[in-house]
Amino acid sequence: MESHDLWIFKHVAELHSVSKAAEKLGYVQPNVSQRIKSLEDELRVKLFMRNNRGVTLTEKGNVLLEYTNQIILLMDEAKSVISPQKWRESITIGASQTISAVRIPQLFSSFLKEHKNMDVKVRTNDKQRLQEMLSYGELDGVFINSADNSSQFETVYRYFEKIVLISPKHSQLEKQHDQTLIVNSDINCIYRNKMIDFANKSYFHDPTIMEFDSLESILQAVHDGLGITILPADVAYNRKEIKTVQYQELSDTIMIDFIIKRRKQKPQSLTKFIRFLQRT
Structure with a gap:
């Protein structure tokens, strides 16, 4: 061969x-x-x-x-070992748009200070597609909320993130139970499901659901007064300059795992990244 x-x-x-x-x-x-x-x-x-x-x-x-x-x-x-000047190490990571918006750039900002001779690629997609890409070797690892195939993947790092309810200013949630829920179009999106669960627990009366494919569109929709949404705290607070919305930190947290494919040998770049994550 x-x-x-x-x-x-x-x-x-x-x-x-x-x-x-x-x-x-x-x-x-x-x-x-x-x-x-x-x-x-x-x-x-x-x-x-x-x-x-x-x-x-x-x-x-x-x-x-x-x-x-x-x-x-x-x-x-x-x-990369024999000729590091010509061949650089690389790592390709997958995550949803929401997860990759703030947390992952922050992680790689610190990681690349230690490993300068490395190329990094971040691929965004929905949960199912990311797991397929990992399974076929297109990705080295994925940041995800609970993998579907635990026998094929292993979790090597985990963190918990706070979530925030974002709503237009002067929106009275306790009285206005006909809210529009602004969510991602991916039905497996954990933030979408948290938003719908919050609406159910708050006894919203048959809320309208408005779907968007991008994080920026979701934020803009809330900014324009179209409805409410739930996002990670770091994403919400990173956009504090938006003066037309208000933030309410919720008691729930979301577990995010960094998963890799089970295999005998890992790329050196992936091993370095895992060690970095486990030190943070």
Whole structure:
């Protein structure tokens, strides 16, 4: 097996598509298909199952992907150790927009003071997609509220964050029970669910739900008097300059885990980041 063939295989596996992998790599599709076929012929197994939506890994394909990730990891580490001036270490972290808004930049600001020769990427997405990306090796770790597949992932760091109810100034929550709830469109968003739970416990009468895909849109909606929302305290207080809203810190806290994929060997950059987190 050639390392370049494994690199192509990894792209096809993660994108679930030969054509998308070819487009991303800048190759013509027949060349990618031929590389996959050569791997299958050499190993004498089927690596992918073809379907109308693209391709999915077979059981043997999943095994090869595990080894492929380890091989590519070791090659990248060897480059960064042997020639650090040319090849830098890198780490790719995932989180929701809300979690990544303030906390993660603060963490990396301190982390990169200790590890200057490292490239950092932060990917934002919804909870389900982030776990898929972690599973397929697209991410090194994810900040998330409770993973769905605990057997596949492990928690290496945990923190608790305070949450704040943000509402337009002069909004009388105790009297005005027909509030509009401003929430993220991701039904698995923990802050969305906290907002709906708060409304239920406060006996809001059939509240209207208004969904937005971005954190800035949610904050702007409250700023414009459209409704109320719940966000992490650090996000809320980081925008104290908004004079048209008021803040009410709630007694609840939210548990945020930093999860990684269970595997025998971790990238050196990820190991450094975990050690940093555990010291904070």
